[in-house]
Amino acid sequence: MSIQVDVQIRRGAFALEAAFEAGPGLTALFGRSGSGKTTLIDLIAGLARPDRGRITVGGAPWVDTAAGLILPPHRRQVGVVFQDARLFPHLSVRTNLGYGRIFARHRADPVAFAAVTGMLGIDHLLDRRPAGLSGGERQRVAIGRALLARPRLLLMDEPLAALDEARKAEILPYIERLRDEAGIPIIYVSHAVSEVARLATTVIVLESGRVAAAGPAETILRRADLVPIHEAEAGALLDMVVEAVDDATGLTRLTGAAGRLLVPGLSRPPGTRLRVRIPARDVLVATERPRGLSARNVLAGRICGLAPAGAETAVEIDCNGARLVARVTAAAVRELGLVPGRDVHAIIKSAAFDPAGIGLLRPPTAI
Template sequence: MSIQVDLSLRRNAFTLEAAFEAGPGLTALFGRSGSGKTTLIDLIAGLARPDRGRIVVDGTALVDTEARLFVPPHRRRIGVVFQDARLFPHLSVRANLGYGRVFARRRFDAAHVDSVVGMLGIGHLLDRRPTGLSGGERQRIAIGRALLARPRLLLMDEPLSALDEARKAGILPYIERLRDEAGVPIVYVSHAVAEVARLATTVIVLESGRVAALGPAEAILRRADLAPVHDAEAGALLDMVVAASDPDSGLAHLTGPAGRLLVPGLARPVGTRLRVRIPARDVLLATTRPQGLSARNVLTGRIRGMVPSGQDVAVEIDCNGAHLVARVTRAAVRDLELATGQPIFAIVKSVAFDPAGIGQIRTSVAI
């Protein structure tokens, strides 16, 4: 399953010109407010028409301005989840979910319904009305309604922006599971870096209606040169596995190509595969192995490159194939005589880890 987009649209003083291809998994449209993210979602969904271009999903052209082709929204088999759930308040959760099946144009499939309900954890809500539910529960039902329409593509336009941090934390695991188990490609709009770091397979950075960068999440989010574009701190994404948990210290022991990490407050079973974000500002560098530090995480690596960023320098570090990035001053680069290819020690405090930037990847991994 893939999506190809090459289009342009002018609205008053704003011009959107976007060309990209994205494959399976979750593709995040990332950028500042006003960069064109929602406009692009509207064009893919068929809620707006481009001035020029093509949109192709799974080999089927939905828009081709040269051929004067425009497939209407209800025939695109695209599910859309908006910032607000847009449920029918007078219907039960069960009836709201059933509304999505109307557009599938297929026979009722009880097994498919049970699978979606189980994946989203909403079985106990089926006989309730939306007005009595939390924001996170309503969004899970909106996702279920979209999935029961059997879409070939799911668009999610900042679905967590109206939720507080506690409710965001409650729904993120369901979106992870959706990404890994539903088998439907997702295009996901967000301006929250922790959200994107946790969920995205691919990241498309939009700046003033243009694609500023496109690539795997781990490569895009560590780029210091894009920080002014997406208003976020550059940082590394590490693929780790829970190796052990210490109830006395409250620390989880993680292992991965970069080495071992101690992370607080992670109640995850041994063997769980995680994606861990480490912001560049939380990484210290040493040219010799440090002694007598309270910081518990010391990773060994080699300097891969250095990119000036304002008054600072982003130092990219190769830790056995895993890539970290540290933000240091130009004075530190000079005083430590840092150079590409030099062995280096990267130090990360255990308390620096943000739980919002730690996500689960549901595949079996041997430790």
């Protein structure tokens, strides 16, 4: 299932003109405040009408202005999750969940109900009222309600923005499961690099109502010129597998194309596939293998690109097919003679490994 969007709309002084395609997994719409993310969600959900354009979901046209077609929201089979959960306060969680079903116009399916509540970890909350739930629990119920309407597409507009860090950490694994198990494309609006890095299969960068870049999360997020919020947050995403707990250090040993990494604070069983984000600011470059260094993680590689990143330079390093990126000053580039093709060592500071930023990874199943 995929979705194709090619739309134009003017809202006051703001003009949106955007085209993109989203496949299975989670597609992040990423951009500064005011870049048009919510406008795009409104157009896909049917809450706004484009001046011109087409939206097609799984081959079915939802919008085709040339043909005079604009399906109303209730005929779009789309689930929407907003920043606030928007549950009915006087109803139990179980009844709130049922509301999605009523609009889907089909009868209760106890198997689907149990699968959704199990996936979101909300079985034990069914008889409670929203007021007694934490913010994270409420959002999980809101996601469950959207899923039980059997949408062909799930739109999530900054679903974690109103939660504190602890609640965000609690809900992120459920969104990972949703991405990997729900079997429907998810379009996810965020301006938090860490969230996008952890969750996104594909990233669409919006700038002033236009698509500035689109592609796999690994490719987009390491480019400082495309990470629009704070270029210091650009970084690499490495696909790694848990090997074992290292006896000597008690750290978890991860292995991947780039080599081995020792990471603190992870309790994942061997064989677990992870996405590890390594911010460019936490990577140093050495032209010889460093000795007498406190950093444990040193990966050998070859410079494959240099790009300006604000006052500094982003050095892209190919470590056996995996790409790392380091931010260094222009002076260091000159003094160390950093040029494409040069063999180097990337030293990863331990600050790079924030356990909250390490996500579970499973390839999305094609549907």
